[in-house]
Amino acid sequence: MHEAGSGTEGIRAATLRPIDIVIVDLGLPDMDGSEVVERIRSWSTVPIIVLSVRSTEAQKVRLLEIGADDYVVKPFGIAELLARVRVALRRQSRAASGEPAVTVGPLTIDLAARAVTLDGVRLALTPKEYRLLQVLAQHAGNVVTHQHLLKEVWGSIHMQDTHYLRIFVRKLRQKIEPKADSPKILATELGVGYRLAYSGAEGETPVLAPAKAES
Numbered sequence: 261m262h263e264a265g266s267g268t269e270g271i272r273a274a275t276l277r278p279i280d281i282v283i284v285d286l287g288l289p290d291m292d293g294s295e296v297v298e299r300i301r302s303w304s305t306v307p308i309i310v311l312s313v314r315s316t317e318a319q320k321v322r323l324l325e326i327g328a329d330d331y332v333v334k335p336f337g338i339a340e341l342l343a344r345v346r347v348a349l350r351r352q353s354r355a356a357s358g359e360p361a362v363t364v365g366p367l368t369i370d371l372a373a374r375a376v377t378l379d380g381v382r383l384a385l386t387p388k389e390y391r392l393l394q395v396l397a398q399h400a401g402n403v404v405t406h407q408h409l410l411k412e413v414w415g416s417i418h419m420q421d422t423h424y425l426r427i428f429v430r431k432l433r434q435k436i437e438p439k440a441d442s443p444k445i446l447a448t449e450l451g452v453g454y455r456l457a458y459s460g461a462e463g464e465t466p467v468l469a470p471a472k473a474e475s
Contacts, residue, residue: 267291274300281348286312294326301327307348317451321405330402347401362397364445364456367436369397378436388413389432396446396456405453429454
């Protein structure tokens, strides 16, 4: 682990040594932490988690759009931060190793086979419903902004049509949630986007596993 006392030092360290994950505080002495995020993201795909007391929706959206993988709002518990770190590292591992299955509680999305099961029972999804779930699964555990989901599922010309998203999220929850009116798998980040994350009794986090070939 390497601790940097400034943004400049952190950027330099990231360029000189292999780094598994970057945790950035926005309150740095020499520059805003968002600049560190932008500069590292311009050349690296390393997971970046931001720590901040800033919690407005617009600020969260901007951090995600410039390249942060996730954010943790102060004050926070160390268990929460470690959980976010594990999720970010799993996602990075998935991206490096191919197309696995993503398991979130009772839900499994096999990205290679394009199959979705709930408690072992295969679900019938429309193409748009599957694409929405696919994008969320590719970022499992992390927030995906409304704009990113709209662009990926409906195209750039619909990036402001958030009503499309609300309708399809509601339909998707009716199929993937044990109780659609009390969602635990597809969580809402108010004003920001959605997060595929199971919040069960024991606080499970998404598990990324190699996809199984169909028999």
